Amino acid sequence: MSVTAAKGFTAAGIAAGIKENGNPDLALVVNTGPRRAAAGVFTSNRVKAAPVLWSQQVLADGELTAVVLNSGGANACTGPKGFQDTHATAEKVAEVLTAAGTETGAGDVAVASTGLIGVLLPMDKLLPGVEKAAAELSEHGGEKAAIAIKTTDTVHKTAVAVKDGWTVGGMAKGAGMLAPGLATMLVVLTTDADVDAKGLDAALRHSTRLTFDRVDSDGCMSTNDTVLLLASGAAGVTPDQDAFAQAVQEVCADLARQLIGDAEGASKDIRIEVINAATEDDAVEVGRSIARNNLLKCAIHGEDPNWGRVLSAIGTTSAAFDPDALNVAINGVWVCRNGSVGEDRELVDMRYREVVITADLAAGTESAVIWANDLTADYVHENSAYSS
Amino acid sequence: MSVTAAKGFTAAGIAAGIKENGNPDLALVVNTGPRRAAAGVFTSNRVKAAPVLWSQQVLADGELTAVVLNSGGANACTGPKGFQDTHATAEKVAEVLTAAGTETGAGDVAVASTGLIGVLLPMDKLLPGVEKAAAELSEHGGEKAAIAIKTTDTVHKTAVAVKDGWTVGGMAKGAGMLAPGLATMLVVLTTDADVDAKGLDAALRHSTRLTFDRVDSDGCMSTNDTVLLLASGAAGVTPDQDAFAQAVQEVCADLARQLIGDAEGASKDIRIEVINAATEDDAVEVGRSIARNNLLKCAIHGEDPNWGRVLSAIGTTSAAFDPDALNVAINGVWVCRNGSVGEDRELVDMRYREVVITADLAAGTESAVIWANDLTADYVHENSAYSS
Known part of the structure; x- marks a missing residue:
């Protein structure tokens, strides 16, 4: 319609x-x-x-x-x-x-x-x-x-x-x-x-x-x-x-x-939920930093619940947080607790197209959701061949 | 030694x-x-x-x-x-x-x-x-x-x-x-x-x-x-x-x-020269924006002198410039002049590993050089398989 x-x-x-x-x-x-x-x-x-x-x-x-x-x-x-x-x-x-x-x-x-x-x-x-x-x-x-x-x-x-x-x-x-x-x-x-x-x-x-x-x-x-x-x-x-x-x-x-x-070459749709942020701007800044981390995007493509790359992305922002209080869940499994190793990463099931990353900043009550895609060889191929 | x-x-x-x-x-x-x-x-x-x-x-x-x-x-x-x-x-x-x-x-x-x-x-x-x-x-x-x-x-x-x-x-x-x-x-x-x-x-x-x-x-x-x-x-x-x-x-x-x-999976080393910037900080900001543009990095991998992607990267910065005064050269060929089509892109030879992008902001006398790599399927492969 x-x-x-x-x-x-x-x-x-x-x-x-x-x-x-x-x-x-x-x-x-x-x-x-x-x-x-x-x-x-x-x-x-x-x-x-x-x-x-x-x-x-x-x-x-x-x-x-x-x-x-x-x-x-x-x-x-x-x-x-x-x-x-x-x-x-x-x-x-x-x-x-x-x-x-x-x-x-x-x-x-x-x-x-x-x-x-x-x-x-x-x-x-x-x-x-x-x-x-x-x-x-x-x-x-x-x-x-x-x-x-x-x-x-x-x-x-x-x-x-x-x-x-x-x-x-x-x-x-x-x-x-x-x-x-x-x-x-x-x-x-x-x-x-x-x-x-x-x-x-x-x-x-x-x-x-x-x-x-x-x-x-x-x-x-x-x-x-x-x-x-x-x-x-x-x-x-x-x-x-x-x-x-x-x-x-x-x-x-x-x-x-x-x-x-339907993003170019993508094999995964990544829903990034940033919770317990001090401000909505903080939540958005952290969400975008995670969304743009090429190493993480490659890991998601490989179905690797690589929470260390989530933390390294959060660490580049100016958002309010204590590194030792950060928690990260991937598809509901809290693989990182208090900035360190959490639940067993083997528990994370990443077979499906949609992947949910939850980043808990433990710094307030605001939140935001950012959507991203994984980084794939198909993306590289499509954009190295397509002249714009 | x-x-x-x-x-x-x-x-x-x-x-x-x-x-x-x-x-x-x-x-x-x-x-x-x-x-x-x-x-x-x-x-x-x-x-x-x-x-x-x-x-x-x-x-x-x-x-x-x-x-x-x-x-x-x-x-x-x-x-x-x-x-x-x-x-x-x-x-x-x-x-x-x-x-x-x-x-x-x-x-x-x-x-x-x-x-x-x-x-x-x-x-x-x-x-x-x-x-x-x-x-x-x-x-x-x-x-x-x-x-x-x-x-x-x-x-x-x-x-x-x-x-x-x-x-x-x-x-x-x-x-x-x-x-x-x-x-x-x-x-x-x-x-x-x-x-x-x-x-x-x-x-x-x-x-x-x-x-x-x-x-x-x-x-x-x-x-x-x-x-x-x-x-x-x-x-x-x-x-x-x-x-x-x-x-x-x-x-x-x-x-x-x-x-x-020796960067992971890279096939090109990209030297980004930002010239005629109002300040050194402007030059560095523009250089990094170009360096991080995935679409451009894919184009360089494909040996495509895609200057439009250089301009779209410059456009996301807060540096001083007039969009209609920007000039861009790739390997010495000024493919973009005054924010529009310049010399014939077919003249650009991109066969070698080192690629030089020159971005002329036409806004001052400061400059900076940033080095980057292209984005390749090998990068994706290496980082979707290597868990860190």
Whole structure:
């Protein structure tokens, strides 16, 4: 159901020829109203792709009519020409939508791109692709749109939360370069609830902070991360803000989990629970340090409950803790107690894809969960062969 | 020549049976005087192994008679018993050296350990090993000592700088867990120059800051990193402090380069030069960010001059720069100019083991060099199979 699960949205996904292999590579999502409120969060990388710079600008007024997304090229590090190409893409979308009766200007069209960095997009294929996509817009087009934004994703990702008379839907792509800042490449969320831009922004920031921002597949931050939330108001319902934020978080958490489950080359999904931290920031810092420890990620791949590598990762942080009070469990077995040897590591069963590491800082009452992946030869292979 | 290149030192390396495969695993280095000045730097990891905690204490008075080092076990995260074992090891060294005529107390014996974390050392093998090593101490024992501290090192590492009437020598081990804080596991440096503890400390801190601290093989910081510098004064010469510091830096740089060249599973040694930074700290921050980017490390392994990944790594730092002014060269070809496409990437020749990445921040006049390795399937294999 994806982005068209909510009323007031049409979508399409087509093959424009940007990808050399002929796979779908262009998606269009249109808000048919009656409202056009929108919010977005973007990569915190200071090297931002042209579409990110563009979309941040067009979102300044809290309104969007459409989002056009392409795979097959990130349009990052492409200089003034790259920005002109993004602008031209938005102009083209505005032109074809207006011609079809949905009046809009380029200033209400967000653009998102994913793929190789440092390569200009083939505009001779992309612009005709926009026309083709516009012609295929449909209230059932959400699935095709989700498929068209895939790069190295093996499956497309969608999620829906159906509430009392209103709905939040979404799609995501992203299998590499997942890390804080934002933990995904591209996400579009839609709702038919009637929520203004301020309410959307608050719900989106709350949700991404606790979901996408806590996914750290490989420690690398993208130049293109974009998460957009569009509200059509077509359901004619304005939910309670907390209930709305909760629904957005639900969809974000679902998509974030799917991203981890399909990360490049991964064989394990690692849930890192940091408990009894002095502050939530401490918990997140420790979780990310564990998530990014290559030696530990290799050990998890080898199904080795190597708690010493967890402790060495915790030791690099500035979080409050006493080294002699740290406890670590792997899949529920407390292999490290009081900073030293705990239960028998032979008791740890690591056969399944999901691995849970619990780090008890014994320093307070705060906690956080960070998701990561293991490090595998497949990851190395995929990323030494794939030029981006 | 190793640690016995300088006059006034004896050393030995023997197989005590700590390693199950029977390889050498215990080294002893003794300062026979006339002076006993010493300095040390240790891991900045807050989770410190017992021998690090011990050696920091015994160095407080700026004197050391001997260093005992073992491979086959890190004695980290081993609780009070681990600390007692370190203490007992130092006591044993003091006892056998005193019996042999070199009077010393345990408080002048540093201990260093490397190997598995979270496992107690087999003291029933280690203590007799100390006796055996003491019996084999020799002015020609430096090479054997360097061999005995190897873990996954494929070769032992030694370096010597011979100056005008005085010498600095050293040995190192370390092939995984190399990262700032300190970039090695264990290093012992010796000199026959007559330098007091304060002069040794200044020279050592200056040198490690510019050498071992700028090696970042895999982003992981050890619990055991130890670098010791001992001065016998046997040459009867007190060199100019700058000349002395320069010689120590020379030996450290040589050893650091050897560590990178023998890092676990690596196929490339990556020299990251950050130039035209606003401050040296900026240059180091950017260099480390590039050094730790797994996607880039995979690309280098695949001989792919993927400058987009360099830019995405720079973009995560807080260094002063304008994204549109960044330039990046790989092996001398400026593939990125002004944050966008530069010279043809096909011109980059990456066939050789050493790869040079030059990142021009165009923000000042400071610079730094960081050394890293690529990320390979062999690294994954070695670290998913090797339990530590």
